[in-house]
Amino acid sequence: MSDILIPQNEAAQTPLMRQYWAAKRQHHDALLFFRMGDFYELFYEDAKVASRELQITLTARDREKTQPMCGMPYHSAESYITRLLRKGYRIAICEQMEDPKLTKKIVRRDVIRVLTPGTAIDPALGSSENNYLAAVHVAGGMVGLAYLDLSTGDFRATEFSGATALLQCADELQKLGPTEVLASASNPLLSESKELAEALGRARTKTSVDDWAFTTDYAIPLLERQMGTMSLEGFGLAQHRAAAVAAGVVIHYVRQTQQNDAGHVDAIRYYERSQHMHLDQVTVRNLELLDPIFTDAGTEATLFRTLDCLMTPMGKRLLRSSLLRPLLEAADIQQRYDAVAEAKQNLIQREQLRRSLGGILDLERLLARISLDSAGPRDVLAMAASLKHLPQLCRDVAMLAAELWRGAYARLDTLEDLCAAITKTLVAEPPLTLADGGVIAAGVNKELDELRDISHSGRSSIAAIEERERQRTGIQSLKVRFNSVFGYYIEITKSNLAHAPADYERKQTLVNAERFTTPELKEYETKVLTAHERSIDIEKQIFAELRRQLMENSGRIRKTSAVVAEIDLLANFAHLASLRNYTQPQLESSPVLEIAAGRHPVIECLMEEAGEGRFIPNHLYLDSEGPSLLLLTGPNMGGKSTYLRQAALLAIMAQIGCFVPAERMRYGIVDRVYTRIGASDNVARGRSTFMVEMMETATILNTATSQSLILLDEMGRGTSTFDGLALAWATVEYLHARVGARTLFATHYHELTILAEQLTKLKNLRVAVKESPQGIVFLHSIEEGPANKSYGIDVARLAGLPPQVIQRARQVLKQHERAERMNVAVETEAPLQMTMFTPLSQHVIDRLEETDINSLTPLQALNLLEELKAEIKAGQAGAAKA
Known part of the structure; x- marks a missing residue:
């Protein structure tokens, strides 16, 4: 936001506004939330911005409305602050540093914290998200x-x-x-x-x-x-x-x-x-690991959501981090497999483990709130409620024998001393804040207990004093009362003034009565009036000491939180393996990728939830010795992209230690997954769809190794047919000869399928399709061999294009196919026939040399061929007559 214009005439400002501008000068680039009693107020340009962004009423401090202002109750400000932070604003919190009741001067105010989008502890932040x-x-x-x-x-x-x-x-x-x-x-x-x-x-x-x-x-x-x-x-x-x-x-x-x-x-x-396995942001986006490409698809259409059956927020964040950085060390991966396999086989122990995890809240974020002094009593008590589950979790982990489970047991600090300290210090149901007291349990502090007794026994003490004074003076109408102006007093009617003791000090005269005080009543008044404030001060001191004790042990809490996350992740993988029939992958030293009856984890779950039947499994085999490159052809909507993504997702799942949806999987470590899927552009940087495609392809060809996994989907579709085919052709040859990576290459260029005859490590696959008089049926299975056509018009018909468009498209397609066949005829048969008629053949050759064949559209080429064909036919007839 722009700098605020600060008035120069400070002498004309009220003390309050001088205080405001002093804070604003120091934080001119932030919205200043200025505490005034029970409200946060914003002034001038800050007020206009907040009113617009939060849709709250804009008022003014003066009738001329030259001093705009708006505000909100301090106890509900958090939601407003969150909304502004999410819009990218900085916020300076200017608090009252003194109790207004204890000072007769203007309350001192100061900025205690500047909240920015990157430093705010956003309560609305999802448990699996990082800020x-x-x-x-x-x-x-x-x-x-x-x-x-x-x-x-x-x-x-x-x-x-x-x-x-x-x-x-x-x-x-x-x-x-x-x-x-x-x-x-x-x-x-x-x-x-x-x-x-x-x-x-x-x-x-x-x-x-x-x-x-x-x-x-x-x-x-x-x-x-x-x-x-x-x-x-x-x-x-x-x-x-x-x-x-x-x-x-x-x-x-x-x-x-x-x-x-x-x-x-x-x-x-x-x-x-x-x-770690390297996944660039293009691959993370294309594979929808964390977020869906299309927002209307819903957050469930991601690998993260599919694998998220975790019990703790720390475990969810560890899964998210693992998906971005899968393991590379075979020993680390195998250790996870062993731990998951053991937990998968032990149903009772696994479920007990997950039950214990279910009671543990977000230890990391609770600790952060305590550290930044933004935690209330309930936050600290929530920490204790979570720590109570650690001893049982430790006993549950001790029952498992795999190396990772033993390591987790050895590192899991149950923090029982901290749990006891919290539960001993705080009441079972504390208020939201320390402001009104009632947070610290009885027996923690002797003085606090005495002050509470004074506050709670006020009426009985006053009644006792009143009864004693009546007995001493003999005045049965004597009353002991309290008001906010004069405090505690003894009231005696004027008819009984003669009986007032000499030690009574006159305090106030009324029409029909006199009010007095005594040294005892003064002392009691002092005790009662200060007891509440003093008790709150003591409670704040005790709470601060408890916070200090927790912060001294913050390292222990963070390490325990990390161990809990690891336990949760492994237990989650075991739960998924049992629930969804996932199998343990087998690690190999060679760069092989073999998947028997593999299933797409995300689509399978979505289909089951929607009741749409079972996912049709497919096989995959890639090996550096051959075939290392699979060329996949077939119609759109047939499942080519699903097949490609499935291979990558299973490789990533395997290398985070998760079992996979397949009957069997063997693989060598994948050092990086590359994807060139879909069409996108970047207009802001002046890059077309084709330029983005070529840059992504260049990255793959220049940096991939023999241990990489490459997915190329419809390369070359962003330019002319011949350019795209030529680039795709050359790319396939380069991948085969130079890179040697495990590669899946999906294409509509059927011409590429003949490369299988020339490249020893290339194998053709196609999407199975069943044709019928009513149209085509996608079988969603992959079989060997090249596809004979693309079925694009059939897919268009299924999409709902008008019948007239479909009919005309079939006619144009036939003309194009005929033109292509005629081109072949000119290149092969026509020259042989023309050698018999030298003058005519020379004429045809001249016309062909004058024409740029590559610049012709298929229909123009067809017309030219028809003309040449007619001339040849006429020449043959003339020669026959001669």
């Missing part, structure tokens, strides 16, 4: 990337080098989808890559940070202090300065905006993309 704040640092030919989910403490960093470093960083950013990206305010290198500029622009918010924050002298020591270490060696960052600087900038920004040290962020993980 990443990222930073990019470019220096010395290296590109560092760091990103943090402040709501969970998940903190990671990586680094890129070489000529494609900026491009790699852009791809990683687009795959992560951070909400906010931090970048240097003036680094020219960030604009060198269009892809990186686009990735930065896709974030909901791009924030410029001062250049000095990106220096190694500032960023790296700051990161070391945050991690509580003298060196970053233990985190793998000592030799990766660009990544360490980016991580330091993230910490700098978090501390600056939160005005808090974010103690739960106490670890960072460095990774190389080569440590």
Whole structure:
């Protein structure tokens, strides 16, 4: 948002508005939520923006309406703040720093926190989603990337080098989808890559940070202090300065905006993309791993939703992360298989394990709220409610013997001391906030118990004082009362004033009575009036001490949370394997991919939920020794794309340790999955559909290895038929001769099928179709051999095109096919006939040389051939007469 014009004439402003503008000067780029009593108020341009975006009433502080304002109750502000953050706004929270009841001056106010899209702990954020704040640092030919989910403490960093470093960083950013990206305010290198500029622009918010924050002298020591270490060696960052600087900038920004040290962020993980199966953002999108390509398809049409039967939010986020970064080490994958297989076979133990997991809430986000001082009593009690399930979970895991289960048992800290501390300190059903007290349990603090006794026994104490004074004075009409102006007093009617004791101090005179006080009543009044405030102060101190104790053990809580996530993931895979008849893949040392009766995991689930019958399974066999390249032909809607995606999804499932929907699967490690599927363009960057297609294909041909898995669907359809065919032809030959990767190539170019006679490792497959007088029936199965036609017109008829269009299309198709046959005839038979009639043949040759055959449409070529045919026929007749 633009800078706010701040009035210069401060002398004419009220003290309250001078306070407001002082805060606004410091946070001119944020919407200032200014606390006034029970409301947050926004003024001037901030009010106009909030009123427009939130659809709330815009009012004014003056009759002339020169000071626009709007506001909302502070207790319901969270939902409004969330909506503004999701629209990309920054919000500065300006709170009252004093109790208005305890000061006669204007209440001191200060900005306690700046909320930004990347640092907000959004309560509306889904349990499986991450809210990443990222930073990019470019220096010395290296590109560092760091990103943090402040709501969970998940903190990671990586680094890129070489000529494609900026491009790699852009791809990683687009795959992560951070909400906010931090970048240097003036680094020219960030604009060198269009892809990186686009990735930065896709974030909901791009924030410029001062250049000095990106220096190694500032960023790296700051990161070391945050991690509580003298060196970053233990985190793998000592030799990766660009990544360490980016991580330091993230910490700098978090501390600056939160005005808090974010103690739960106490670890960072460095990774190389080569440590996992590489999936670029194109592949993640095309395979619909996390999000559907078409929003109207619903979120269920993704691999993540299909595999998500997890019991904890931490497990859901681990599954999401695993799908983006599948394993590469065969030993790690096999360990997961062993653990899943054991749990699959043990139904009772598996279900008991999942039952224990079901009681555990989001430990990571609860810890983050406690760390950032935004947790209420109920949040802390929810932490205890989750920790109560850990001992039983530990006993359940102990019953399993696989290596990963044993490791989880050894690392699972049950945190019983923290659970006991919380349950001992807090009442069973605490109020939402500390403001009104009643949070701390009885017996925790002696003074607090006494103050509560005073507050609760007020009436009986006053009644006792009243009865004693009546006995002492003999005045039966004597009353002890209280009002907010004079406090506690003794009231005696004027007819009984003569009996008032000498130690009574006159406090107020009424028409028919006098009011008095005594030293005892003054002392009691002081106790009663301050008891409530003092008890709340004590409760806040005890709660702060409990919070401090939890933060001292934040590392234990985070490690336990990570172990719970691993247990949940493995138990989930076992549950899926049992529920859906998934089988354990078999790892091989050679680059083979064999799938017997494989099923598409997402489509199978959607069909079952919709009651649409069973998914038809298919086989697949790829091997570096042959066939390494499968050429798939057949009609649209027949299942070619499904077959391609199914192969990739099963490979990804296998390498995250999940069993797969197939009778049998053998595979060698896949280092990267490439996809060239569908048509898209990028008008903003001046790239057509065909240009995007060629760039994606270029990436595949230049970077794929023999261990990769390549899916190419309808390559070359974005240009002319001959250009597209030529490019597809050359690409197939290059993949076969140079790359050697396991490749599935779906195409409508039937001409490519003859390559099976020339390329030893290429095999033709086709989609099975049954023809009938009523039309075609898709059998959705794959069989050997090339398809003889595309059935495009039949698919169009099924789509509902008018019969007149279908009929005319069949006529035009016949003309095109006839033209193609005539072309062959001219190239083969015609020259032989023309050698018998030299003058005529020369004439035909001259016409053909003068004509650019490739520029003719099929109908023009057909007309030319008909003319030449007539001339040849006429020449033959003339020669016969001669």
